[in-house]
Amino acid sequence: MIAGSQAHPGKPRAVAAGALRTLRGAWRRSAGIGLALYALALGAVLGLASADWATRGGYPFGGVTVGAWTLWPRVGSTGADPYARAVNARRGEIPLAVGEGLLMTAADDDGGRPLDAACTYSLTGATPPARAWTLTVTGRGEADPARPPMREGFTSTEILRERDGRFAITLGPEAEPGNWLPSPRAEGPMRLAIRLYDTPVAASAGSLDRDAVPAITRVACRS
């Protein structure tokens, strides 16, 4: 086009230059609108996606890590952070209140490897002081309807203890003597949850010792 306007000097050239100027102005204006739209879209998509990501699944932060376990002392209180409140609202969860109990979760073993339903684990030790506690294992996704419903956990009343009050639980796919907790799924990740009821720990979760929580040791894996 430029070559064409150069080939015909005079009036057509001025017209072409004017048209070019109008075109460039329109481009600049539309580029301004385009950039504004781009910024708006970026803000909306990134903002919504990150909010969805942060409030999906578990609590993003606010936990106290003790060994392989994470304690969640504040998620049910009025002092809970906005993310924990949003997670509770999205899941329909009723969290334990501070004077009522405390939730402890574990998704990894003591070696830092994720808990796998195909592996056998040994949970040994004791729990922090509590009037009662329950230990529950959950797998991801819907339960397999073909699998018979089995034990999902232990309570402090029904568990078999050693002489010193400590306990040892075997978590794995194969039946074992003693406290055997069957794997919830044939394969895939698992999560452990200990709920301490009527416990004084909530106020001092940060000062808990590694020995106060059960150790999770991987024994063997079915390959």
Added chain:
Amino acid sequence: MSLRFAYATLCGLVLAGIVHIVTVLAIPRLSETDALSRTRSSESLEHPQPVNTLATPASPAATWLPAPDPAVAVGVCAYDLEDGPMRIAARTGPLALSLAVHGRRGAFYAVTDQAAVRGALDLVVLTRAQYDEALANDDENEPSRDVRIVAPDRQGFVVVRVIAGLPSQRPAANEAVQAVSCTIDGEDETPGK
């Protein structure tokens, strides 16, 4: 051109931060699946709405909690203090029982059956104005034995949890949750409301 593009990207990122914060703060208000919205329908009941019923030989477990404790029966009484103060009366039994009062922002009070006086646990949830009124109406010679809790919000719910230490105690735990009564306190109490 690239400078303008970088500027637009920067604006977009700042906007994303604002959208993120607003969304996270708005989720509890807008959610229709949170505990407060789901329990709203139980306001008219006189006993807790079962939320987590334990599995018994007669019936399977029933719950809408995402990760329920299979050994703890849970029931919920929703309250709206506009109708009057909420009275929760529990009798202690052989199983451990706890009550937690939740508002919009989370639980603001919790008590276990170890705080019961002569086997009875009486909680009254009220607003500040209702609390002042109850205090003014108190008989000096016969002080009230109720535990009075001032709620920060008008709406909320009381959670009843009963622990079944053994599978054989599960039917008793389900019954213990239902045995708690949640009634609207006051002289203009109408049955069925």
